[in-house]
Amino acid sequence: MKALKYEGEANVKVVDVPKPSIKDPTDALLRVTLSAVCGSDLHIYHGRIPGCEGSVLGHEFVGIIEDAGSEVRRFRPGDRVVSSFFSSCGHCYYCRRGWFNQCASKATFGYGVHFGALAGGQAEFVAVPLADHTLEPIPSDLSDEQAIFVGDILATGFFAAERAEIEAGDTVAVIGAGPVGLMSIMSAQLFGPARIFVVDMVDSRLELAQGMGAIPINAAQTEPVEAIKIATGGFGTDRSIEAVGLLSAIETAINCVRGGGTISTVGVPNHTSGEFPYLLAWSKALTFRSGWCNVQAYMRRLLDLIAAGRLKPDAIISHRMKLDDGEDAYRIFNAREATKIVLTP
Ligand SMILES: [Zn+2]
Ligand SMILES: [Zn+2]
Numbered sequence: 001m002k003a004l005k006y007e008g009e010a011n012v013k014v015v016d017v018p019k020p021s022i023k024d025p026t027d028a029l030l031r032v033t034l035s036a037v038c039g040s041d042l043h044i045y046h047g048r049i050p051g052c053e054g055s056v057l058g059h060e061f062v063g064i065i066e067d068a069g070s071e072v073r074r075f076r077p078g079d080r081v082v083s084s085f086f087s088s089c090g091h092c093y094y095c096r097r098g099w100f101n102q103c104a105s106k107a108t109f110g111y112g113v114h115f116g117a118l119a120g121g122q123a124e125f126v127a128v129p130l131a132d133h134t135l136e137p138i139p140s141d142l143s144d145e146q147a148i149f150v151g152d153i154l155a156t157g158f159f160a161a162e163r164a165e166i167e168a169g170d171t172v173a174v175i176g177a178g179p180v181g182l183m184s185i186m187s188a189q190l191f192g193p194a195r196i197f198v199v200d201m202v203d204s205r206l207e208l209a210q211g212m213g214a215i216p217i218n219a220a221q222t223e224p225v226e227a228i229k230i231a232t233g234g235f236g237t238d239r240s241i242e243a244v245g246l247l248s249a250i251e252t253a254i255n256c257v258r259g260g261g262t263i264s265t266v267g268v269p270n271h272t273s274g275e276f277p278y279l280l281a282w283s284k285a286l287t288f289r290s291g292w293c294n295v296q297a298y299m300r301r302l303l304d305l306i307a308a309g310r311l312k313p314d315a316i317i318s319h320r321m322k323l324d325d326g327e328d329a330y331r332i333f334n335a336r337e338a339t340k341i342v343l344t345p
Contacts, residue, residue, distance in 0.1 A: 001018075002016065003017045004327075004343075005054060005057070006045070006057050006112075014324055020127035022069045022127065023127070025070040026071045026072060026131060027068075028072055028135065030063035030066060030083070030121070030126050031066045032126055033063050034342055035058045035120075035148075035342070036058075036061070036148055036149070036342045036343065038060050039180065041058070042333065044057065044111070045330055049115075051113035051115075052112035052113075053112075055113075055117075055120065056119040056123050059120055060085060060148055061083055061122070061151070062081065062082045062138065065081060069131070072131045073132055074137070075132070075135060079137055082151050083126075083151050085108060086106050087103075087106060088103035088105065088296055089104070089133060100294055101293065101295070105130060109121055109126070110122065122323065122326060122343060136299040139307050141307060142303065147306070148342065149313040149314075150299045155293045155302060157182070157184040157187045159294060163262075163289040163291075164188070164239040165239060166239050167238075170238040171238050172196045172239045172241065173196075173198075173199065174196060174197070174214065175240065176242065176243035176249060177209045177216075179340050181209070181244075182209060182316050184243050184266070185198060193239075195215060197231065197256075199217045199224040199256075203218065205339060208339060225252060225256055228256045235258040236255075236256050236258040237257055239257065239264070240263050241265070242263065242264070245268045247274045250265055254281055261284070262289070263286055265288075265289070266291070266293065316339050316340045318340055318341070321343055
């Protein structure tokens with residue numbers, strides 16, 4: 001089958017690889033109908049994630065069950081499903097407490113040997129471990145494009161907004177208008193804020209954010225903290241969401257928020273450690289939340305919100321390409337010429 005493989009820094013290729021098969025009775029084999037390129041795939045592309053050489057990439061995908069192991073209870077061949085970007089068992093210590101992203105058996109698709117050595121979904125087929133808990137059925141009235149982002153970026157945006165504790169009438173700053181920032185804005189709107197400010201430097205992304213009801217601030221032209229302070233009577237926003245993955249963005253988020261406010265950070269970190277404005281966070285008595293999304297807790301809810309027309313995540317898709325053109329897709333996405341790229345096999 002065809003699959004997109006990471007071969008080394010800035011080097012991905014569509015190659016022929018053996019079709020995966022069911023190994024454990026809890027596995028399902030999926031015929032992929034749509035996959036997407038994620039911002040966190042670029043961490044691999046830039047050579048920042050060790051142990052990815054030779055991996056089939058891709059952790060955002062939907063498809064049709066081709067085959068299911070003997071212990072898979074929820075699915076049978078022919079079912080349309082969306083996958084979380086990681087697998088979870090549903091019954092370990094963490095899963096029983098609802099923290100699926102800490103699951104003792106978790107593994108991330110297409111992220112190399114240090115994240116569970118799972119082949120990804122930028123391919124014609126993908127094997128999904130612990131299928132009953134990792135996959136969610138797609139309602140028949142939703143398209144693949146509508147459903148795909150509940151497995152990663154939409155769930156992450158919702159998780160960010162929920163953990164920011166947004167209440168009706170609040171002001172919110174979203175730092176970063178990439179795919180996760182845009183999903184955070186869309187999700188934040190569900191909690192009833194009065195105003196959402198969004199900070200980025202890419203005009204096309206800021207325009208999309210404005211279309212979702214956010215107030216754009218181009219950090220290349222305006223000092224964002226200053227602009228937000230002026231717009232909020234000198235106090236800053238009640239909440240801020242960081243969707244970039246840079247300490248400088250976290251610092252902006254902290255500077256934007258008023259004393260007693262909440263910071264919610266979900267950007268995949270670009271550094272392992274660094275300087276943190278500890279004194280400022282302490283003196284402002286901030287609530288600080290961070291983490292990668294607990295996807296399996298949100299997939300069903302988000303599909304229902306999409307079906308009800310209250311979330312339109314497919315609005316951010318800018319490029320529809322063939323898996324065969326995967327090499328181009330990574331180049332374009334890396335150059336920020338695309339907001340979001342989906343691939344059909
Ligand atoms: Zn991702
Ligand atoms: Zn578990």
